[in-house]
Amino acid sequence: MAITLEKGQRIDLTKGKTGLTNILVGLGWDPVSQGGGFLGKLFGGGGGADVDCDASVLMLKNDKFTENKDLIYFGNLKSKCGSIEHTGDNLTGEGDGDDEQVLVNLSKVPGNVNKLVFVVNIYDALRRNQHFGMIQNAYIRIVDRSNNQELVKYNLKDDYAGKTSLIVGELYRHENEWKFAALGNGTNDAKLADITRNYI
Template sequence: MTVNLQKGQKISLSKEGGGALTRVTMGLGWDAIKTKGFLGFGAKTESVDLDASVVMFDESNRPVDTVWFRQLKSKDGSIVHTGDNRTGAGDGDDEQINVDLSSVPPNVKSLVFTVNSFTGQNFSQVQNAYCRLLDASGNKEVARYDLSVQGAHTAQVMAKLYRHNGEWKMHAIGENASGRTFDDLMPAITPHL
């Protein structure tokens, strides 16, 4: 069962059949902007470069590592980004971040996922933009967040995975922000740590 995430919602990351999720994938998808020409002639497609990133924080809420289009793998190897899609072309997820929760170092308390419009278009201009969380062991969607209805923002602090009593949980943050990279979002991320 997929949960359509609402801002501020918290969900447990346990499997329906019992047991905790150990491998999750955050997927990001979108389509290029299509503009109609006069009487069907001169239609154009404008590329959109959305970027998925994850920042790893320790108990003191200090950034430990970041996985994004300039660093596709965490230093410890527990998180891997599939690569930068600069157009939104193709079906399904355009970018994915794969996380092996069982391999995330014990000093990491939380993982904060962000989405940015590197090319500067705001989410109201981007078609079919979404972010989702999958149980990677069965490729089953656990939660989905629709970005296209978020309005005139160029970024969003999407969600936080965090350890609580030895179990990973998810907090859907949904904080609209502005910026082209995760660095620009640090002031918006900090209140949620």
């Protein structure tokens, strides 16, 4: 049974789990239901563009983002080292289950990469006047790909109204093990490039 984390909690992911190397990181969200009529129009419902959330991974070296090739997103689906693969873009967030998935082979992550930061931002948020108050049921989960067992899940419960990006969680090295931290921090970064600048 998966361990459910709250914001700010950390868990040792690999300790005691010999052979845990291939994991799936699933990220999910749903658009807030916005009906028609007066209230729907007042709050932006009825005919607006879908909120297109994009999941990405920043590969950090000594907690710093140093090269564009270390950003895995819909425009660069696989890391050069082959340790991380994004399975593709979901444009609407509709439907059950993960909206976007990232496959990680922990044994292939280069030794000089100490942290993998998982972020979600809204594509073209400013022009579309969209924010994470229009999204609900956001989560991140980690699955052992060898047996499809869900190991960890973190449901983001904060009010993210007005925020255009989320720093969801991070996998990081601690001695010879990998740990996961549930972050859930909302930011006003408008684009993915703005997010990466925070780690330079």
